Amino acid sequence: MSHQAAIRRKTIKDIMKAKGTHKLVCLTAYTAPIAQMLDDHCDLLLVGDSVGMVLHGLPDTTAVTLDMMIMHGKAVMRGSQKALVVVDMPFGSYEESPQAGYRNALRVMQETGCQAIKLEYNSAAPETIRFLVDRGIPVVAHIGLRPQYLHVEGGYKVAGKNEESRKEQLECAKQVVEAGAFAVVVEGTKDAVAREISDTIAVPTIGIGASVDCDGQILVTDDMLGMFEKTPKFVRRYADLKTHIEDGVKKFADDVRREQFPAEDETY
Template identity: 60%
Template sequence: MSSQRQETVRRLAAPDIAARKGGEPIVCLTAYTAPMAEILDAHCDLLLVGDSVGMVVHGLPNTVGVTLDMMILHGQAVMRTARRAMVVIDMPFGSYEGAPEEAYANAARVMKETGAQAVKVESGPTVVDTIEYLVKRGIPVMGHVGLRPQSVLVDGGFKAKGKANDERVRILEEAKATARAGAFAVVVEGVAEGLAREITDAIAAPTIGIGASAGCDGQILVTDDMLGLFDWTPKFVRRYGDLRRQIDAAVGAYAEDVRARRFPGPAEIYFAKAANT
């Protein structure tokens, strides 16, 4: 055994994120693969293995078709390389909306098989009791209010929320109930700017905005969106890269070199050793 002690990096956990309420903004991004998680880990406080993986990686039209096995597989990949950031895994559609006991069994499986620090559920009037049930049994939970992607079939699309007063009141009350149930943080997605600030002021848990307000306690984006891997991105995304064009140019150059027999060249091939004479 080496006499040199290895430096231990302490991973952030739910109490660390909860303690950031009103303080330094919490930096969050989505992660689905080991190589990307390794890069993001140095910059982020929280990595979300989002069910958006169904659309971003698997080409699904929405998140409804994502399975528990898919979330566990990608959660395991992220946990293999993320060292410092807290890792939260989305509970997919159909895995937590029924009986609290079923939700607990599924959430416990996610925690055991991935080693992640928490799960996320899309909040609603029927989910608040489940959040409390999970938290009381040792599973940290992140909530999610406003635009809820798993409700896309009910809503008829991905539509901003909270513009009308009755909807604003409902979302605010859902956020309050989610925090009271024990959620350590609440994602606020696709809501009017004023409502996002109102929610942030009204609850003790930190808010993580996406298409909400800079007044939230933190921000999250789908990493592939902010890196510019798609032709189209939502209004609330700021592109910090243009990787789609860079990848297209790199692959095009590779294809040209292969067709012209310029690749592989002498630097990329192996040669037999000269025979002894």
């Protein structure tokens, strides 16, 4: 009797082995149906705290809660079978201490079943990363432009624009890798600096608004599919879903008002 081969989810080792061999394809996912659509095409799905703006209409990521991340993480795990799933640690969930970060990351891992968490760099991040990795929680680090630090930075600012910033980003990358991060998201960073980081560290870099020479690329799926009119410079639109949805809804509304829907064959 033949058995269909079990579908294997990508592992952290698979992601790490990609460096120097093939580019990693990464996208954000927040719901089960979208995760299902992306799963065949992506190495890594990120349940990003961008969910606050994309699905909840928040002005930025700082109001996103741990419960929101867990709810969306569960949905993405239900919808995917192949991609490695990483869940963002939201603002305020890991900065207080490595112990607080561990408790919250453990909750995320246990309640969602995801394979790893992601956290944005701060001066305490290397210690927190080491604390988590030592206790079995894999970590993706996030350097460069850090959306959770919007208020401290006074806006979204490109990293690596001068020599001081270049050195700072290289040092951040070195620190998080030494602490045990298995991959590093490099966001909003000057091309040459992102390239230098990728050439310098031994783990994969995942670019967003960074160099084509990063080991992989990630975009917010809803930006890439044209769900919003305004998107950052680094987004390429691969579809125009906003227009398609609005057209479809207008046709439906017109049909309802003209009593053209439902038709006889759509009625019991």
